[in-house]
Amino acid sequence: MIRKILVYITSALLMPACALWPEKPIRDFEFQTPRPFGYLIGDEICHRILIETGDNIRLIPDSAPKKGEINHWLRLNQVTLHNDDDGRKTTLELCYQVFYAAKAVKMLTIPGYTLRFTQTGKSLEQVVPAWHFTLSPLKEAMPRKDANGYPYLRPDTQPLSLTDAAAERTLLLATLATLSAGVYLAHAHGYIPLSAGKKPFKRAVDELSALSPPQNAAALSRVHEAINTLHGRPLFSRQLGEFFRRNPEYQSLAGQFEWFFNLSNRFFFAGGDISQEDWHKLRQFCRQCREIERGSR
Amino acid sequence: MTNEQQLSELRLQALRFEQQINDTVIGQAPAVRNVLIAILARGHVLLEGPVGVGKTTLLRAFARGLGGQYQRMEGAIDLMPSDLIYYTYLNQDGKPRVDPGPLLKQGEQLSIFFFNEINRARPQVHALLLRVMAERMVNAFNREFPLPHVLIFADRNRVEKDETFELPAAARDRFMMEISIQLPPQDEILDDLMFNPRYHHIDALIGHIEPGIIHYDRLNTFNDQIQAEIIASPTLKQYALSLWKAGNSPRDYGIALSDVDMAQLVLAGPSPRGMSYFIQAAKTRAWLENRDVLWPEDLQAVFQATLAHRIFLHPLYAHAKEFITPALVSDILNHIAAP
Numbered sequence: 001m002i003r004k005i006l007v008y009i010t011s012a013l014l015m016p017a018c019a020l021w022p023e024k025p026i027r028d029f030e031f032q033t034p035r036p037f038g039y040l041i042g043d044e045i046c047h048r049i050l051i052e053t054g055d056n057i058r059l060i061p062d063s064a065p066k067k068g069e070i071n072h073w074l075r076l077n078q079v080t081l082h083n084d085d086d087g088r089k090t091t092l093e094l095c096y097q098v099f100y101a102a103k104a105v106k107m108l109t110i111p112g113y114t115l116r117f118t119q120t121g122k123s124l125e126q127v128v129p130a131w132h133f134t135l136s137p138l139k140e141a142m143p144r145k146d147a148n149g150y151p152y153l154r155p156d157t158q159p160l161s162l163t164d165a166a167a168e169r170t171l172l173l174a175t176l177a178t179l180s181a182g183v184y185l186a187h188a189h190g191y192i193p194l195s196a197g198k199k200p201f202k203r204a205v206d207e208l209s210a211l212s213p214p215q216n217a218a219a220l221s222r223v224h225e226a227i228n229t230l231h232g233r234p235l236f237s238r239q240l241g242e243f244f245r246r247n248p249e250y251q252s253l254a255g256q257f258e259w260f261f262n263l264s265n266r267f268f269f270a271g272g273d274i275s276q277e278d279w280h281k282l283r284q285f286c287r288q289c290r291e292i293e294r295g296s297r
Numbered sequence: 298m299t300n301e302q303q304l305s306e307l308r309l310q311a312l313r314f315e316q317q318i319n320d321t322v323i324g325q326a327p328a329v330r331n332v333l334i335a336i337l338a339r340g341h342v343l344l345e346g347p348v349g350v351g352k353t354t355l356l357r358a359f360a361r362g363l364g365g366q367y368q369r370m371e372g373a374i375d376l377m378p379s380d381l382i383y384y385t386y387l388n389q390d391g392k393p394r395v396d397p398g399p400l401l402k403q404g405e406q407l408s409i410f411f412f413n414e415i416n417r418a419r420p421q422v423h424a425l426l427l428r429v430m431a432e433r434m435v436n437a438f439n440r441e442f443p444l445p446h447v448l449i450f451a452d453r454n455r456v457e458k459d460e461t462f463e464l465p466a467a468a469r470d471r472f473m474m475e476i477s478i479q480l481p482p483q484d485e486i487l488d489d490l491m492f493n494p495r496y497h498h499i500d501a502l503i504g505h506i507e508p509g510i511i512h513y514d515r516l517n518t519f520n521d522q523i524q525a526e527i528i529a530s531p532t533l534k535q536y537a538l539s540l541w542k543a544g545n546s547p548r549d550y551g552i553a554l555s556d557v558d559m560a561q562l563v564l565a566g567p568s569p570r571g572m573s574y575f576i577q578a579a580k581t582r583a584w585l586e587n588r589d590v591l592w593p594e595d596l597q598a599v600f601q602a603t604l605a606h607r608i609f610l611h612p613l614y615a616h617a618k619e620f621i622t623p624a625l626v627s628d629i630l631n632h633i634a635a636p
Binding site: 217220221224228233234236237238264265268269270271 | 528529530532533590591592593594597631632633634635636
């Protein structure tokens with residue numbers, strides 16, 4: 001007896017679970033439409049339908065209207081169907097074009113249709129209602145006449161001028177590039193006075209040309225200053241290897257550098273003199289350095 | 298043989314001697330050149346470096362090539378000045394005897410006195426050495442003992458600081474050079490030092506040095522001739538003066554070290570005595586290079602060894618002098634042009 005009572009109680013508890021309502025197959029249906037008035041012949045009207053379905057329920061694509069003529073004045077130009085990743089949300093976009101030549105404001109109707117869904121072999125339906133809108137004529141009922149008695153014609157829309165902005169932009173960029181290259185070359189070759197400070201041999205050549213043989217110490221010092229400026233610190237003959245490693249473009253003048261340092265050491269530290277030939281070689285050495293500095297060698 | 302010929306012969310001997318030392322103590326060519334210059338310029342040398350890098354071997358090799366007598370003293374905290382001059386003992390007859398200590402034992406034949414780990418000795422001992430270095434004589438037994446040819450070579454171990462006495466500035470200033478001897482960086486040399494049996498027996502190694510290749514008792518005279526013969530031009534003198542001034546006031550010469558207040562960095566720069574040693578060493582270097590005129594390179598070559606230990610830093614920076622002083626010296630040489 002007690003066992004029977006327990007079975008009844010358990011059955012009574014389980015019954016509500018068995019009696020749960022089945023899930024609603026189409027949870028949401030939204031028919032988005034534009035304004036229903038103010039259209040002219042040739043206008044496009046786009047509808048969007050948002051559908052949210054339950055699990056395993058899919059729209060049958062063939063149930064959507066097909067592209068093409070709906071009737072003699074309505075054409076369906078575009079049909080776009082999009083499903084989200086889990087397939088529950090479907091977006092259907094339809095773009096119609098109206099070709100009705102109304103003589104007065106007229107209400108027209110885009111016909112409704114039925115979307116069909118499939119759920120594990122079973123079929124469901126959702127009706128999309130017809131949509132009404134008003135269409136206006138392009139011209140008045142009694143158009144004015146021109147001097148010849150013909151209905152007047154509105155002037156054609158002026159075509160847009162071809163833009164030359166792209167050509168202007170290209171020209172501007174080319175000009176800037178040319179100017180930049182010119183400034184860089186002038187700088188590299190030492191033609192810009194403001195950049196002469198970074199071109200020690202240009203200054204040395206200029207100053208050397210203003211000196212003459214009795215001014216031996218000044219002449220040698222000018223060249224030393226130029227070399228020191230280039231090296232970033234005083235350079236001595238034993239450091240020439242390091243100098244050439246840092247300034248390999250001057251390696252071709254290694255012999256002249258050694259000659260210069262020997263000449264300088266002889267003059268400054270051993271009481272030697274500088275001959276006319278030494279002066280000539282010194283100026284030539286400085287000019288050669290200048291040529292390397294401006295990239296001419 | 299004229300003086301010029303004698304000097305020329307001495308130069309060849311000195312260069313041969315240098316080569317033999319470099320074959321004996323490998324990987325230390327700059328230090329060997331500096332020690333050779335100091336010996337020829339009659340300057341005392343303070344050697345500095347870790348233990349076991351060849352400081353003693355180097356000095357023994359030099360002592361053998363110089364001829365004369367070599368004495369060695371180990372610095373210790375209980376060492377007294379009298380221990381260098383005499384020692385007392387009971388002879389086999391049981392009578393007390395007083396014999397000359399290491400400084401007096403060899404008399405005027407003493408050419409090198411090597412004081413090992415000088416910073417372990419007390420300041421009293423430093424004071425005695427200071428007089429020996431300055432005057433090349435020592436007072437004992439109520440009379441003066443001249444040591445005309447002696448050169449003091451001291452070694453300072455920087456690894457240990459306990460129970461050591463830092464050399465006073467006056468004593469350091471009397472050393473012509475402070476020469477750093479470090480582990481050679483080249484792997485092949487280290488490999489040779491480890492595995493070549495030639496370097497395992499120091500006595501046999503030093504035996505390869507030609508004994509008395511340059512005679513210690515002629516060096517004072519030769520040095521006088523070298524110092525008189527080598528000429529410094531006005532431009533060179535100006536360069537040396539700039540180096541000196543930069544050593545005292547580096548900021549005035551645009552020298553700046555990172556994280557250092559240059560205005561208060563140098564407490565005392567090189568002394569006139571130090572600059573005199575500096576020029577003497579530079580002249581000797583020029584002579585070794587077979588020149589009779591000083592070049593800036595001669596000054597630069599001996600600048601670190603002769604002047605770095607004479608630059609005394611403010612106590613604020615003294616703890617980092619091992620890093621700051623070499624950087625300062627390098628910057629001085631890199632900032633001052635000649636001409």
